[in-house]
Amino acid sequence: MRQKFTLITLGVKDFQKALAFYEGLGWKKSEQSQETYALFPLGGIILGLYPLQELEKDTMLSYQQTVFSGMTISYNATSEEEVDAVMQEAERLGAAIVKPAQKAFWGGYSGYFKDLDGYVFEVAYNPFWKINDEGNLVM
C-alpha cells in the first residue's frame, strides 16, 4: 500500500447547496464530475461531494449525526490575515463558526468552522510550517 489517500468524500444532504458552498470558495470542479458527484482536485487529493443517501448505500452504513466525529480537515493559510479572511468567507457562505480564529498555544493562529453538513474544518496559520509553491505543507 503506497503512502497515500486519493479522495475524501463528503456525503451531503443537499447536493446543490453543498456544491454552491465549495464553488463559492472559488473552487473549480473537475470535468470528470458528474451530475450529483462533484470532484474538486486539491493537488494530491480530491474532494468529492456525493449525496449522503448514495454514500450510505455504497458503504452499507447508516448515517448517524454527531456533534463531532473526531476528525478534522485543515486548511493552512499563509498568514493570520488569510485565516481571518477564509473564516469570514466560510461564514458568509453559510458555515457555522465553531471556534473563532485566535492565537493558539502552539504559537500559531487558528479557528474552526462546520460546513453546511457539519463537517469540521480548521483554518490555521502555523509560522513554523513552510508552504511550498504548490500550496503544500513541506514535511
Place this chain on the structure above:
Amino acid sequence: MRQKFTLITLGVKDFQKALAFYEGLGWKKSEQSQETYALFPLGGIILGLYPLQELEKDTMLSYQQTVFSGMTISYNATSEEEVDAVMQEAERLGAAIVKPAQKAFWGGYSGYFKDLDGYVFEVAYNPFWKINDEGNLVM
C-alpha cells in the same frame, strides 16, 4: 482561499495503537512528528494522528461516537488484486471490514473498512481513473 486542504487529523483514542496501525501499513511519519502528534506526508496532504481528547480541547467540541459520520477517505489501488491485498492488510492490523471488496455498479471494485477508531476508509480500483507516477488520481 486556494483550492487545497493541507491536513486531515484523526483524533485517536489510543495513540500508540493508532500509530502502530498506520506504521503497520508501511507508512513512515515525518521527522516533524512529535511524541503524541504523528504526521504522515501523503503527497499533497498530510495525515495527522492526535489524541482525541487533545483534539476536543482544540476544537472546543465534544466527541460523540457515530456509526457513520457521512465522510469517507479513499485509497485508490491500481488493480483488484491490490484492493484485496490492502483490505487483508488492514484487517490483519485490526481494522473492521464494513463491506468486503466486491464489484461495484460503476464498473470498479471496492470495499470499506473502519480503522481502530471507527473512521471509514474505502479501498477501490476504478478502471476509468488514471493514477500518475506520483500515485495521484489524474483529474
